[in-house]
Amino acid sequence: MAKERQGFTVWFSGLPSSGKTTLARMLEQALKQRGYKVEVLDGDIVRQYFSKGLGFSREDRIENLRRIAYVAHLLSRNGVVAITAAVSPYQEARDRAREMNERFVEVYVKCPVEVCIERDVKGLYKKALKGEIQNFTGISDPFEEPVNPEVICETDKETPEESLQKILKTLENLGFIEREEGEENAYSEEEEAVVRKRLEDLGYL
Amino acid sequence: MAKERQGFTVWFSGLPSSGKTTLARMLEQALKQRGYKVEVLDGDIVRQYFSKGLGFSREDRIENLRRIAYVAHLLSRNGVVAITAAVSPYQEARDRAREMNERFVEVYVKCPVEVCIERDVKGLYKKALKGEIQNFTGISDPFEEPVNPEVICETDKETPEESLQKILKTLENLGFIEREEGEENAYSEEEEAVVRKRLEDLGYL
Numbered sequence: 220m221a222k223e224r225q226g227f228t229v230w231f232s233g234l235p236s237s238g239k240t241t242l243a244r245m246l247e248q249a250l251k252q253r254g255y256k257v258e259v260l261d262g263d264i265v266r267q268y269f270s271k272g273l274g275f276s277r278e279d280r281i282e283n284l285r286r287i288a289y290v291a292h293l294l295s296r297n298g299v300v301a302i303t304a305a306v307s308p309y310q311e312a313r314d315r316a317r318e319m320n321e322r323f324v325e326v327y328v329k330c331p332v333e334v335c336i337e338r339d340v341k342g343l344y345k346k347a348l349k350g351e352i353q354n355f356t357g358i359s360d361p362f363e364e365p366v367n368p369e370v371i372c373e374t375d376k377e378t379p380e381e382s383l384q385k386i387l388k389t390l391e392n393l394g395f396i397e398r399e400e401g402e403e404n405a406y407s408e409e410e411e412a413v414v415r416k417r418l419e420d421l422g423y424l
Numbered sequence: 425m426a427k428e429r430q431g432f433t434v435w436f437s438g439l440p441s442s443g444k445t446t447l448a449r450m451l452e453q454a455l456k457q458r459g460y461k462v463e464v465l466d467g468d469i470v471r472q473y474f475s476k477g478l479g480f481s482r483e484d485r486i487e488n489l490r491r492i493a494y495v496a497h498l499l500s501r502n503g504v505v506a507i508t509a510a511v512s513p514y515q516e517a518r519d520r521a522r523e524m525n526e527r528f529v530e531v532y533v534k535c536p537v538e539v540c541i542e543r544d545v546k547g548l549y550k551k552a553l554k555g556e557i558q559n560f561t562g563i564s565d566p567f568e569e570p571v572n573p574e575v576i577c578e579t580d581k582e583t584p585e586e587s588l589q590k591i592l593k594t595l596e597n598l599g600f601i602e603r604e605e606g607e608e609n610a611y612s613e614e615e616e617a618v619v620r621k622r623l624e625d626l627g628y629l
Contacts, residue, residue, distance in 0.1 A: 256502050268494045271487055272477025289473045297461050297504045
């Protein structure tokens with residue numbers, strides 16, 4: 220049985236194919252192993268359930284993100300870790316999500332668009348570049364770089380495991396998750412320093 | 425701190441002004457007092473967060489109820505009691521909500537439309553009768569009577585407290601909530617008989 224603990228929201232943002240879903244799923248597994256209740260609100264799942272009648276205009280995207288933020292709020296205030304993994308391209312929408320969720324960590328999955336185009340997990344960049352998809356983030360719609368993310372994962376430079384450890388370390392340093400026993404040795408000094416620097420810059424430490 | 429327990433969904437349905445929200449809020453309080461985590465997904469809250477772009481056509485109402493059912497599913501599978509209190513006029517939508525939610529109790533808040541018109545909590549019947557609101561359930565849009573609700577609360581004949589006790593008793597008999605200590609005397613034989621009869625008719629007992 221999952222332990223009874225406070226929930227929180229981990230809000231991923233990043234270009235299509237930057238690695239959001241991969242990291243969200245890895246984080247889900249890592250937290251479940253530690254006994255947390257976790258729900259991943261993946262962009263596709265959310266579009267399937269909440270977005271009929273919404274298109275890809277700025278206004279509609281913001282509305283979509285507002286819905287995700289609200290569901291995350293309902294879950295996290297009931298002890299669940301809500302992990303969202305939508306593209307989430309606008310600062311305004313991310314700010315609102317943060318306002319709606321008291322215990323909130325923003326993870327910017329940073330990756331140059333050229334690398335994302337090479338990966339093109341769902342083949343959508345190809346279509347967007349041909350003009351077959353309109354308002355495609357990174358090609359024909361802007362991605363506003365997050366101004367205050369607690370974690371930045373550079374997925375063209377780090378392994379997924381390294382990115383995951385940064386996120387876990389940040390959650391521990393913020394007191395959102397408990398430090399694992401004997402974990403002192405689980406991270407390199409370098410990883411630890413990167414995370415601490417980031418949280419210091421943000422004024423948390 | 426709330427005890428760690430399995431969640432479930434209580435799905436209210438009934439005409440506008442039949443008493444859904446009153447009973448949902450009373451049930452919320454009663455369950456919170458017993459230590460459960462509870463979220464009420466009220467029709468108005470849901471419309472505010474999830475329904476932009478949806479109108480009041482049959483199709484759009486079904487889509488709206490599908491969203492409520494999905495949020496209830498996310499909550500209840502994480503140990504939360506999800507209480508929904510939308511009009512929920514179509515059997516098809518209620519059936520789908522039941523399919524989506526394993527631990528599910530349907531409460532039909534039954535009240536003659538004449539009584540609802542007299543109550544007219546939000547003044548909407550008045551407008552609907554004047555033709556100022558279209559597709560208003562009970563006036564210009566059908567309410568399909570639930571065919572298999574676990575509980576029927578007749579709010580023109582019962583007090584709210586009596587209705588609440590029926591619901592709690594049903595939740596206990598289904599094993600969704602624990603029987604309170606010393607509770608044997610808390611219900612009249614008559615109340616107990618009504619609830620047992622209903623669950624027998626549905627094949628639960």
